[in-house]
Amino acid sequence: xxxxxxxxxxxxxxxxxxxxxxxxxxxxxxxxxxxxxxxxxxxxxxxxxxxxxxxxxxxxxxxxxxxxxxxxxxxxxxxxxxxxxxxxxxxxxxxxxxxxxxxxxxxxxxxxxxxxxxxxxxxxxxxxxxxxxxxxxxxxxxxxxx
Numbered sequence: 551x552x553x554x555x556x557x558x559x560x561x562x563x564x565x566x567x568x569x570x571x572x573x574x575x576x577x578x579x580x581x582x583x584x585x586x587x588x589x590x591x592x593x594x595x596x597x598x599x600x601x602x603x604x605x606x607x608x609x610x611x612x613x614x615x616x617x618x619x620x621x622x623x624x625x626x627x628x629x630x631x632x633x634x635x636x637x638x639x640x641x642x643x644x645x646x647x648x649x650x651x652x653x654x655x656x657x658x659x660x661x662x663x664x665x666x667x668x669x670x671x672x673x674x675x676x677x678x679x680x681x682x683x684x685x686x687x688x689x690x691x692x693x694x695x696x
Contacts, residue, residue: 566610567610567611568606570604571604571605571611572604573603573604573605573611574611575611575612575613578599578603578605578608578611578612579612579619581599581603582595582599582608582616582619582620583623583625585598585599586620586623586625587625591627591631591634592615592616592617592620592626592631593631595616596608596616629680629694630670630674630679630680632670633667633670633671633674633680634694634695636663636666636667636670637667637686637691637694637695638695639663640660640663640664640667640688640691641691641692641695643656643659643660643663644660644688644691644692647660664686664688667686668686671684671685671686
């Protein structure tokens with residue numbers, strides 16, 4: 551009998567802090583505040599805490615997620631991180647298309663990315679993360695990511 555191999559990594563379900571973890575919740579929160587003031591996004595903060603400080607899950611140490619910690623302190627960005635990166639990508643493609651007007655593939659990719667932006671914005675409006683009158687416009691997009 552052939553058994554299929556597992557094709558993905560599953561993180562162990564553990565709600566407690568590992569016993570080798572030396573940092574306390576307050577120390578981790580202070581690190582999060584410092585890294586956020588340097589201009590890092592929540593996912594970048596998580597990677598730095600994991601790789602440099604051995605905090606595998608901030609949620610287990612502090613009891614809350616990085617973005618919620620930043621929101622409580624008022625340090626979270628106005629637009630969500632995933633939407634920000636899509637807008638940044640669309641701005642880069644538009645800039646490329648100004649120089650290379652014949653690039654049909656980039657034109658098509660821009661259409662796909664902008665449709666993802668609109669879909670994500672619609673979702674965030676229903677979840678009240680974005681204001682109901684927020685709208686993505688390609689002309690003002692470069693100001694959002696600058």
